[in-house]
Amino acid sequence: MRWPGRFALKILGQMLLVALLSALLSTYAFYYVALRFADFSIAQADHVAVASKHAAEIFRSYFDNRKEEFQRRARAIAQNGVREADDLAATEGLLRARLLDGDEEVDAWEADPATLARSREAPPIVVALPTGDKDETPRVLELTFGIPLEMYENSLSLRDAIDKEKELGHVYEHVIPRFLRQYVVLVLMMLAAAPLVGWVFARHVTRRVARLHEAAGRVGAGDLTVRLAPKGKDELAQLGRAFDGMVAELAHARSRLEYLQKVSAWQEVARRLAHEIKNPLTPVQLAVQELASKYSGDDASYRRLLDTATEILREEIGSLRRLVDDFSAFAKLPEVEPTPIDLNVLVTEILRLQPEWQSFVTVEPSTAPVPAMCDRTLFRRVIANLVENAFQAAQGAGRTPAIHIRIEARGGRAVVAVADNGPGVAETDRQHIFDPYVTHRAGGTGLGLAIVRKIVIDHGGDVSVGAARTGGALFTVELPIRA
């Protein structure tokens, strides 16, 4: 494991600070909330306690009342005298009645079972009945009254609730401090783990920054093939993508510069060659003419030989002249003199100037204008060279040429794409095809595409070759769009 660098340490420190702050804050928040909650609950409990005490008093006075009332009733019943227990059945609140003679039960009455089940029996009340005769042993009446069972149960649960409420007060005293202790321990454990998590995180971030740093170093050393190709969507990934874009642009710019340097050297070679060939060409041509016209002999076979030789020489001199013209044209490519123009208009104009293309070239203009800065004469040459190559490629493959030119604005660039139905350009050839003197055609000079690329680069753009959807070649000319 590597010791974290300065950047990583900074991140780590900041993370720890944040962790510490949030731990402190959350502990305080917890403590505050718990206290407020306890206060609130205790106040609430006090309210409830007072209310329940009142309720308990109400119950007690109710029960006392009933007891007195039952006593009163028992005395009244005794005064009136009772013959049979059944006579008491209509007495309100009475559950049982027994007439006793000494210990012996004389008569008894009992409420129906449903009423019994709904009631809570009070302790029996015993009253003596007045005697008519002095000999008779005094009879005793035992009365059992009852209160509604529901009432009794309510009073029981009230008592229960009051007991529980008393316990709850103790719960707050002990439970909250215990919770707080556990919470603090948890926070401390998290704080202890924070550096580890932070270190892993910081290492992840700094590794990505280090990659960027290393890539920048390689670019600085001249390696323009470096790409980061970041996957994420965060700022670092955006930075990586911007970096890739810049390096790609740099690589492009360098390739254009190198190409222009090469072309300029080749132009010098072409200029000298043209010069060297052109000079002796005129005397040679004159000498050939002289040779052909001066012979006046009648040797038929010699005449034929002379004619054939003259014809061959004329043809060769002709193609040498064309070569010289091509070389000169390449050597003396004029400076670009751009004027603002809509590429749609320019290409249509070029097509109008080449009526012989009508049968095999189609144009697909953009719906919107594609403004650029163009040298009309030179750009016409670009299109002409591309169309000529496309035509030759298709014909060479034995097909009827069909060439499609498409104009559009794409990714902030003005684009003219020329597609054909020829055999296409092999991927291995695509790199060198724009170099001067590279030709795969008998009688070709290999200058057509060199001229195309030189002109396009002079316009601030570039040209590339790929495969058309039809399988033929697709040459794409890109120019900066005029703002």
Ligand SMILES: Nc1ncnc2c1ncn2[C@@H]1O[C@H](COP(=O)(O)OP(=O)(O)O)[C@@H](O)[C@H]1O
């Ligand atoms: N549209 C095309 N389809 C296939 N091959 C092409 C096309 N255009 C150019 N080429 C290839 O690129 C070579 C170079 O083209 P160019 O620079 O115009 O020189 P030349 O036409 O004199 O050969 C051609 O010989 C040919 O092999």
Ligand SMILES: [Mg+2]
């Ligand atoms: Mg050509």
